[in-house]
Every structure is written in structure tokens, then in C-alpha cells.
Amino acid sequence: MTDRLRRVGRRLAVGVRRVLRVARWESARASGGVDRRTLAAGVALLLVAGGVVGVGVATGVAGLDVDQDVYRVGVDGESPYTDAIEEAPSLRPVSARSASLGDSADAVVVTVVRPGAGDDGSIDAADVEEVVVRASDTRKGEAAAASVREAVAAHNERLMRAEPNQTAAFPVVVTLRYVGRTTGVDDGATLGGSGGGSTDGPDGGGGGSDGPDGTGDGGDGTGDGGSGESSTGDGSATDGLGSADGSTESDDDGFAVPSIGGGAFGASTVGSPGSITPPFPFTSLLLAFAFLVPMNFLIQAYGSSILDERTNRRGEPLLVTPLSPAEIVAGKTLPYAAAAAVVTSLIALVVGGGPLSVVAVAPVAATFLGATFVGAMFARSFKELTFVTVGVSVLLTTYAFVPAIFTNVTPVALVSPLTLVVFDLQGEAVSTGEVLFSTAPMGLGAALLFGLGLGVYREEDMFSQKPVTRKFLDALAVRLSPIPARRGIGGGLLDRDRLRALGSVALLTACTLPFVFVAELLAVAVLFALPVTVSIPVLLVTIAFIEEVAKSVGLYAGFERGVFGRIGGDPAGDGGATGDGHGALRVALAVGIASGTGFFLAEKATAVVQAVGLTDLFIGRAAFADVAGLSGLPPLALAALFFAPLVLHAVTTSVASVGASRGRTAYALALTLATLGHAAYNVGVVGLG
Amino acid sequence: MDSRLTIAGREIAGLRAEKTILLAIGIQLFIAMFSSFLVVGLVSMYDPGALDGAQIEVAAAGDAVDELERAAAEVPGASVTPYDDANAARSAFERNAADAVVVTTRTESGRVSTAVTAPDATVETTVIVVQLRELLRTYELNERDARASFLEESPLPLPDRSDTSPYFTFTYTVLIPLLVFLPVFISGSLVVDSITEELDQGTMELLRVAPVTLADIVDGKAAAAIGIAPGQALLWLLLLEANGTSVANVGPILALMTALTTLVVAVAVGIAAVAPDRQAAQLLYSVAVLVLFGGATAMAGGPANAVARLAIDSADATTGVLVVAYAAIAAAAYLGVRRVVAVEGFGR
Secondary structure: OHHHHHHHHHHHHHHHHHHHHHHHHHHHHHHHHOOHHHHHHHHHHHHHHHHHHHHHHHHOOOOOOOOOOOEEEEEOOOOOHHHHHHHOOOEEEEEOOOOOEOOOEOEEEEEEEOOOOOOOOOOOHHHEEEEEEEEOOOHHHHHHHHHHHHHHHHHHHHHHHOOOOHHHHOOEEEEEEEEOOOOOHHHHHOOHHHHOHHHHHHHHHOHHHHHHHHHHHHHHHHHOOOHHHHHHOOOHHHHHHHHOOOOOOOOOOOOOOOOOOOOOOOOOEEEOHHHOOOOOOHHHHHHHHHHHHHHHHHHHHHHHHHHHHHHHHOOHHHHHOOOOHHHHHHHHHHHHHHHHHHHHHHHHHHHOOOHHHHHHHHHHHHHHHHHHHHHHHHOOOHHHHHHHHHHHHHHHHHHHHHHHHOOOOOHHHHHOHHHHHHHHHHOOOOOHHHHHHHHHHHHHHHHHHHHHHHHOOOHHHHOOOOOHHHHHHHHHHOOOOOOOOOOOOOOOOOOHHHHHHHHHHHHHHHHOHHHHHHHHHHHHHHHOOOOHHHHHHHHHHHHHHHHHHHHHHHHHHHHHOOOOOOOOOOOOOOOOOOOOHHHHHHHHHHHHHHHHHHHHHHHHOOOHHHHHOHHHOHHHHHHOHHHOOOOOOOHHHHHHHHHHHHHHHHHHHHHHHHHHOOOHHHHHHHHHHHHHHHHHHHHHHHHHO | OHHHHHHHHHHHHHHHHHOHHHHHHHHHHHHHHHHHHHHHHHHHHHOHHHOOOOOEEEEEEEOOHHHHHHHHHHOOOEEEEEOOOHHHHHHHHHOOOOOEEEEEEEOOOOOEEEEEEEEOOOOHHHHHHHHHHHHHHHHHHHHHHHOHHHOOOOOOOOOOOOOOOOHHHHHHHHHHHHHHHHHHHHHHHHHHHHHHHHHHHOHHHHHHHOOOOHHHHHHHHHHHHHHHHHHHHHHHHHHHHHOOOOOOOHHHHHHHHHHHHHHHHHHHHHHHHHOOOHHHHHHHHHHHHHHHHHHHHHOOOOHHHHHHHHHHOOOOHHHHHHHHHHHHHHHHHHHHHHHHHHHHOOOO
16 A cells, blocks of 8 residues: 555656656746847837836826817807816817817807806806807717716816815715615525625624614714714725725815725715715726736747647657656646746735735636647647637636626626635635635636647647647547447447446536536626526527537537547548447437536536525526526426436437537537527526526 | 739738638627627616616605705606605615615704615616716705805806717727727737748748848738738728718728838837747737837827727817828838848848
């Protein structure tokens, strides 16, 4: 036993040493590639640009106003409105006399002055009796008129802030509090504990005492604006205040009551009505984005390095060494992963994130690297790699970033690990379950991506020029093994080889689950903004399609690559089950059922979803229909409901499998059929629930 | 001339064979779709007027209920129901009969203290808070008017509200510049890849054996990269046009973006010539483009702003001058880089 352990330990040590050796070589190579001159040139460029922009900002020439001067507004030189128009970047004042509406001006400010005013040569605000903005009758005119109104409001706000009599300037003081309803019909929509610390208050307080408690607070709050903060009492409010990270510029000079902007849910905000900010973690989100920026540079270098191995057969010497492909790839990836870790930690230090931020970004970085690895293994040239890299960047950035926008709004946001970063920057508590839910699928996805790419890390694929789709099918087919033909009539159905082959089919399909999960959640995230009447049907069909593709694409690869025998086609080349159409049909059905079963098992393993309470959300319930609570049904019905998806997956996948075995067109047709059947089933389940 | 066209044709044939250009257009479409989705999503959260008939119900109690009701009459999308006291208003909120509670109290200092309660952690919260802010600001304006005599400077009267689409400004100032400039970056990146690949695989040597000069090679590759850019931009502009967004000054916009493509391609050729390999070249190119565009956008009258003003038809003489200036800079940069490369060769 100890002997065995020692042997395993020794092998492990050898592996680690090998990986480290490749890593050392790779980092030496990479730092040689990006030599000092290049680095110096890059740094110099950045410094020059930074200097120019800095000087520009300091002197007021520069400003990131993309909407500068897009609307032309006619206004008289003496009009008190001239200042307001000039201060707004998007408006350009033109002389009202020479302006013609719709041609050289989009809107004209017309003031009606009180009779007698303006005799002393100047007109001020008090003399203006009425103001009318005449706008051209286009969408542009309307937008210009709205901008004028905004500009005047902003001008007034600035004017009032300079007022000595602040009581008259800001006569209304607002204390805003967020309170969870403890009763009510749409209780299901207030989303459990997953909304972060904010919902803890009412939950912790217990149902009955909340109502009167809240009223008491309100009474306090009205007494003097300040006590709104302390009276909330349950810690969540002070948390929120502490993390309000100055996202609104300090617009309260000389103002008695502090105005708090950018607060999270649960924070009380006190200030004038203008200082109320809707619960939107803008600054935290922006800072979270900073974590993604270096990834784009990193994957460029990484992708280049991988593709470099493949051009001019440069990687061949390494392949013939005793190193296994996995060791080579691990070694080549290690320096980049380490760089990602270092950069992420540095950014976390700078923006004030904790270890949670680093933990949350890790799977994102791994997925960036994994997707780039697969892209670099499939790409035929640098040009193709560039597009693959850009595609990876765009897709992953959106996937990570878009859900995080809804951080405080819905638990679906936890799909993206970046949401954890936002929580971390806001100083909100996150449970272990939430961390797992957020990071595990992406981490697993990254591992599977590396697995997919490793499948084609071999001579015949690395140094050949095949289209991306064919390489993809190759990479899938590598993981399959042929189904042995039945030996004679009495050959058992439970033949060991047969089972192993079918098992590999099931495993391959099960491995697609994280991607299915990601794709479905992305679909949910995209569609949830739509009205429910539209989003649910579209979602059901989309989900059915995603699942059907996931279950059958491996089978299609198997048939295309000749791992499984084709029906009516030429006999497969390398050891595939050949023979009459009958046998091939049997193979198609068998792998279809195996694939469906694999998917079913994997799906059942993802009961983790429940831990976060995602199923509380109606749209989430549609996506993960079969894990929603079904208590209260008789055991038999429950069992039927439990196994219904198994039957469904097996049937639809068999249909797609038979199609796949007959060629591309048949596969497309069968896939459509399977999707429709699946969608119909989904509709039935949602109707039932 | 012929040999340059041959080289350009070979470049484009390569792109077609790999279908990379389709991938590029797909990526651009995705970016455009998602940035629109983002903005539509955000705007509908922040500007409930954009949501059809978003109407919030406010339960009000306290000293200034009447004034609050008057303010609500001016604000579309908010209505106020008076309650006898704070407890009644709160229980209405608990019963879901109201979306928010506002309790007003006049203080000795002369201010009105307003305690607002909004529901926690639902999608509607943002909408409710935005509407509440609108309501309270209107109320503040009215109160301020009543105290105008105590103010040194009276605020300017506001013009009437007008209906406008919140997406309008976004479409012209962000979406159109984004779509117009994406092909620019892609073209530059293509040139970097194309040149470093030839150097890497040794085919550049073969090309040098053929009766073409280095300047011809650079011209051919640049022509292919610059040639595919305006077509993509035009495609986006036509798509927007079909979608109901009229874009003015299409000619000048395309001229501007072609000039910028030339400039970026010149930078790309220069970088590919000096950088030791593709990895370094792409890295330098990304940094350079980031610097170039970041810096230019931050300047008044940067290319993004110029495109926005051209597209929205607010261009003036300075915008025209700007387009000409960009074209001149681009031509000078390209000719300079071409000359240097022709003399020095690709230095490795």
C-alpha cells in the first residue's frame, strides 16, 4: 500500500517537474518574444497618451463627451438662457436671429419677458415670464428640446447650490428607505436571501414584528432627516452607507444634510430629491470591468504562443519527448494563468476588492484562457486566430458583464462571477452557496474547454489545415469509441465493450452540460427583460434547441468521423461498426438513448441550482422546470415526473441520432423535429407547474 | 500596379477561404446587438416613460399631502393617494395597494422632511425610485417657487416637457460611431497578422524573389485591408437606415472612416515591420490603437464625435475641415511608413 502510494507520489512529482520545466521554457520564450524594446515602446506610447490626455483634461480641452455639440439651439445673446445652453456639452448655441429652424438650428429658445423689464439692458431670470422651446418637427428636434429642458434644470441646480439661503433653495429633504414587504401576493417575487444583505433585515426580524417596526422608523425619520440611518438598525443600512463609494460627485458643498449616492439596496439615502439615485451599482460595476480588461491582452499573447507551436511544425520536437500533451499544455498555460492571478490581485488591491474578487475572477480568467486555447488549436492562421480571440473576448466579456448589471435586481445575476466582484466591492456578504453557484459552472466549463482542445493536441490535427468545424468534430470524436457489432445472435446486450463505448457517449454528452447551462442562462439573462408573454415561449424553444444540439452534436461527430457506422453510407473506415442498415439503425438508437441518459443524469446532478433559490424566479422555473418543487404529488406521479425527462431525452436524441447517421441534411431535419418535440414537452411541463 | 492588385486579391481570397470576414461581421453584429440591448435595458429601467404606461401609486400622509398631489398632477406616471396617517399609508404599502409610501413633515427650520419607503429588491424598485424622484423634484420646484422671495437669484423657468425617445442620442453618439469604427480596428489587425504571418512562414522571402518591390507588397496588403472597411461600415449604415434611423452625410462619414482605416493600417504596417514576432506586434498594435483612439476621442472634435455630428446632421464647417485634416494626416502617415519600409525593409 505504502509502496503504491509512493509510486503515485513519485509519478506526480515527475509530472509536476515536467510541467514546471515547460512553464519555465514558455515564460523565457514569451519574455523573449515581447522584448525590452517592444515593452519600452508600449510603455512610452501609453505615457505619451496619458500625458496628452492629462494635459487636455487639466486645461479643459478634453472631455469624454461623445455627444458634444450634437444639437444646435438658437438663443438670444441677452437671454438668461444662454448660460444654461453654453454649459451643456451636447448643445451648441447659435444666434436666434440668424437661425432657421430645422436647417441651422434644431430648437429655438423663445422667452416672454415681463413688460418693463430689461430696460436697464440686461434680462435676468426673474424677468422671464414664460419660456417656450420651439423645436423642428423631427425626432432630432424633440431630442434637442428635451436636452434644453435638462440643461436648464442642471443650470438651476448649480445656481441653487451657490445660494446662501439653503433652506429656501432646497426646501425638501428626502430620506429614502428600502423595505421588504412581508405579506402580499407577489411575495414570491421578493427573492429569498439571494438578494444580498438587504433582504436580511425583514427576514431576520420575523414576520409579525416588521410592520409596526417599519412605521416606528418612519416616524423617527420624519423627525429629523438624520435618524433615518440609525433607526434601520439591522446593520444592512450602515453596510450600504459604508460602501457607497462616492459615485456621485460631491454635489453638496455647504449642504447641511449629507447626500448619499450610489448606495446599494438597503441603504437609506438622505438628501434633496435630486440626489436620490436608483439602486444601481455603477461604480462597482465599472471597477469590476477593470478586471476584464487585462484578460484581453493576456489571451492575445497566449493564443499567439499556442498557434506558434502549430506553424512550421514547431511543436513537433516537444510532442516526441516523453512529455504528455496534457503536461505540455499545462506548462504552456501556467505562466499566463500566473500572470492573470498576479494582475487580478494587483487590480483587487488598487480598487479595494478582497480575496473574494480574486476567487471570483479566477474562473473567468480560466475560461478566457481555455476558450483561447481551443480557438488557437482550431484556427488555421494568425488572421483566423485574431477573429477567434476577438470573438472570445466579446462573448465572455458580455457573458460576465451583462448579468452583473442586474446585481441588485435579480439572483440570475449570479450567473456571472463578476456579480460576486460587485458584491465584494459593495461590501455585501455572500454565502458559500452563492460563490459556488457563480464560479463552479464557469470553472468546470474552462476545464472542459481545455479537455476539448487537448483532444486535438496531436500531430494529425495540429499541423494540418482543416476548417474549424471539422476540427471541432474531430475533437469530439476523439472522446468516443466504436460500438462493437453484436457477436452472433447470442451476443449479450450488456457486453462489456459495448457498455464502455456507450458510456463514453453518455459521458461526452454529460460534459456538454455546463455549456448548455451557460447558454441557457445567457438566454434567460437576455430574455428576461422582455415581457413574460413573449420571453417564455421563445425561451422554451431556445432551451429545447440548445439541449438537443448538445445531446446530438457528439453523435453527429461520431457518425461523420466514422466511429459509428452510417446507415446507407459507405462503410466506416477505422473499425466502425459496418454492416447492414439494420445494425446501423440499432447503433444509432443505442447511442441516442445513451446520450439522452447521460444528459439526464448530468441534469439531475445540478440540483445545486436550488441552493440559490433561482427557481423562485418564474422565468428560472421555466428554464429548470424539472427541479422546481413538486411536493404534494402522489409518489407514483412523482416518479413518473422524475423519469419523464429521461424518456424525453432518450426519445428526442434517438430521433436526432438516426438523422445524424444519415448525413447532414437528415441531421438538420431530425434536429428540428427533436427540438419541436422537446419544446412541446417543455410547454406541457410549464403548463402543469 | 498589376502586381499590387494581385497581392490585394490574394489577401482577400485568403480571407474568403477562411470565412474570417463572416466571423468578423458576426462579431460586429453581436457587439451592436448587445450594446443596444444594454442601453435599451438600462434606459427602460431609468426612464420609465419608455416603458408603456409605467404608473406608480404613492401612498402619502403627513403635512404636505395636498402639495404632493398637485405635483403628481404634473408628473406623468405617478399618482398620489392621501391617507390619514403614516400607519394607514404603510399598511396600504404592505397590502400592495401602493408602490411606495411618502410621509411629509414640516420642520421648524422651514424645510419639508420627507420619509420615503420603497419596496426592496425587486425589478420594479428602480422604476419606482425613478418615478419617485421625478415626483419629488417637481414638488421641490413648487416649494422653491413659493420661497422665491428668499432667494438671491431666482431659478430659470423650465420649458414644457417634450416627448422624446431616450435611445435617440445613444444611437447617434455611441452606436453609429461604434459600428463605423469596428471595421477600422479589424482592418489594422488583419494587416499585422498578414505581414507577421508571411515573415514567420518565410513566404515573404518568396514574395521578394518575385518581381515586385517592397512598396508594392505593402500597397497590395494595405489596399486589401482598406478596401474591405468602407463596405462593412456602409452595410451597418444601410441596416440602420432600414431600421428607421436616418443617417445623414453618409459620404463624408465613409470618407472619414476610410481615412482613419488608412491611418490605422499605416500604424499596423509600421508595427509589423519593427516588432520581432506576431505576439509582440499584436500587443503593440492593441496598445497603439487604444492610445490613438482613446486620445483622439478625449479631444474635442475627436473622430467619434465627428461621426456623431455628421450622422445626426449637425455638422458645420469645422467638421468638414476635420475630415480633410484626418485624410491628410492618414495619407502622410501611410506614405511615410511605406517609404520607410521600402528603404529599410522588414527588420528582423
